[in-house]
Amino acid sequence: MRPFAKLALAGVLAFGATGAHAADKLTFYCSAQEDWCQLMTKEFSAATGIKVNMTRKSSGETFAQIKAESSNPKGDVWWGGTGDPHLQAAEEGLTMAYSSSMRSELQDWALRQAASANDKTIGIYSGALGYGYNEDLLKKNGLPVPACWKDLLKPEYKGHVQMANPNSSGTAYTTLATMVQLFGEDEGFEFMKGLHKNINQYTKSGSAPIKAAAKGENTIGIVFMHDAVKQAVSGFPIKVVAPCEGTGYEIGSMSIIDGARNPESAKKFYDWALSADAQSLALQVKAYQVPSNKGSETSSAAPDLSSIKLIDYDFKKYGSSAERKRLLKKWDDEVYAQ
Numbered sequence: 001m002r003p004f005a006k007l008a009l010a011g012v013l014a015f016g017a018t019g020a021h022a023a024d025k026l027t028f029y030c031s032a033q034e035d036w037c038q039l040m041t042k043e044f045s046a047a048t049g050i051k052v053n054m055t056r057k058s059s060g061e062t063f064a065q066i067k068a069e070s071s072n073p074k075g076d077v078w079w080g081g082t083g084d085p086h087l088q089a090a091e092e093g094l095t096m097a098y099s100s101s102m103r104s105e106l107q108d109w110a111l112r113q114a115a116s117a118n119d120k121t122i123g124i125y126s127g128a129l130g131y132g133y134n135e136d137l138l139k140k141n142g143l144p145v146p147a148c149w150k151d152l153l154k155p156e157y158k159g160h161v162q163m164a165n166p167n168s169s170g171t172a173y174t175t176l177a178t179m180v181q182l183f184g185e186d187e188g189f190e191f192m193k194g195l196h197k198n199i200n201q202y203t204k205s206g207s208a209p210i211k212a213a214a215k216g217e218n219t220i221g222i223v224f225m226h227d228a229v230k231q232a233v234s235g236f237p238i239k240v241v242a243p244c245e246g247t248g249y250e251i252g253s254m255s256i257i258d259g260a261r262n263p264e265s266a267k268k269f270y271d272w273a274l275s276a277d278a279q280s281l282a283l284q285v286k287a288y289q290v291p292s293n294k295g296s297e298t299s300s301a302a303p304d305l306s307s308i309k310l311i312d313y314d315f316k317k318y319g320s321s322a323e324r325k326r327l328l329k330k331w332d333d334e335v336y337a338q
Contacts, residue, residue: 024050026265027074029066031059031081031170032252033207033227035285040079043281044272050265058205059085059170066094066257073259076266079273082170082206083113083123084177086253087319090120095255098267102274102293110292113251116316124273125252125282125289128242128308129174132228133220134213135237141219148244149182152220153194160219161198162209165336167328170250171206171224176331177318178248181311192335202336214238224250225303226288233286233301246309252289 026044030037034056041054057065059081066075066089078086078095089095097119103111110123133146143156152161164172179188200218203209209221210228214236221228225240232238254273256266272278276295282288288302317323 024048024265025262026050026052026269027076027262028052028054028269029062029075029078029257030054030056031062031078032056033230033285033287036282036287037080039281039285040273040278043278044269047272048268050268058164058168060166060168060173061204063089067092070094070259073257073261075257076260076262077254077256077269079124079254079269080252082174083121083251083253083315084173084319084324085170086121086255087113087117087315088321088324089255090117091319091321094258095120096258096260096263098256098270100267100271100274102271105276105294106274106292107294109251113253113315116319121253121255122270122274123251123292124254124279125287125291126249126305127224127226127252127289128249128303128305128310129171129178129222129247130225130228130240130242130308131220131222132210132213132225132231132238132240134216134218135239137213137216137219143219145239146220146241149179149191149247150245152198152222153191155198157198157220159198159200161195161222162201162203162212162218162220163195163199163222164206164208165202165204166331168204169206171227172202172222173324173328174224174248174250175222176327178311178313180327181248181314181318182246189330189334192331193338196335196338210238224289225308229288229301229303230286233288240303242303242308244309246311248313249305249310251315 037056041052063085113123166172207227210223212218213221214231228240276293279291279293279296
């Protein structure tokens with residue numbers, strides 16, 4: 001990892017941080033993992049002198065908060081979490097357009113995300129959906145090793161599978177939208193109904209199911225693969241699965257809230273967060289997403305997206321307000337109501 005001094009100096013040179021900035025503020029809504037949120041807060045404040053107030057919530061919860069606060073916005077910038085709710089926020093006029101000077105350093109998929117939202121959001125990382133299982137618990141319960149999505153429907157997995165609630169979790173909404181695109185809507189919802197029979201709990205946070213599996217409290221967790229990799233690298237008996245049928249993926253995104261009280265601080269954070277140095281901080285907290293800055297450092301443990309069978313995920317459609325509301329209502333009525 002690059003020395004902190006270099007990062008701080010880069011912040012000073014790029015943003016002209018001086019003692020005057022000590023009075024600058026930023027209200028930062030973060031939808032990535034807690035330790036990553038804390039690190040981004042600490043390093044941005046150190047690099048610029050801007051005082052940061054950070055709140056960490058899942059992407060679905062953060063979207064709901066920004067919407068509830070729309071008449072009197074309290075947040076300045078929203079960083080992390082799946083791209084679908086960021087796209088919905090853009091569509092509903094909750095976020096503002098901004099074209100960063102860092103765009104030339106970014107991967108094409110990050111810029112496509114921005115183009116689909118008229119520059120009201122941008123891609124900061126990408127990650128494939130899958131699941132992980134606790135190898136010890138699987139053996140203890142005499143369960144077969146799952147390799148495909150439809151394996152999770154087998155009756156022997158009853159009470160052994162956990163995922164988040166798609167109303168609060170961007171990970172779980174991506175799961176729902178993936179099944180609809182992978183199998184077709186009718187069969188996709190039949191899959192979700194069958195899966196429901198084996199679910200032991202719907203969590204609020206998208207990464208919670210694999211954390212529970214790592215602790216031995218759950219056997220299989222449906223999550224983004226990088227979240228399962230983090231637990232495996234940390235020494236837990238977690239095996240990561242890229243489902244055989246193919247899978248969806250996320251483009252984690254960042255947006256400036258329309259009507260932000262500290263718009264200049266928000267733009268400084270936005271530019272800084274797109275830099276190679278800032279994105280390389282992910283490795284300090286074992287965050288194994290694929291970064292959007294081409295110059296960022298990556299880990300050999302990160303999932304290789306080129307080796308995973310990815311669907312042509314329609315971010316525009318499934319990130320739209322109408323489609324998201326429709327699918328969530330249908331899931332509530334036909335799946336959760338069971």
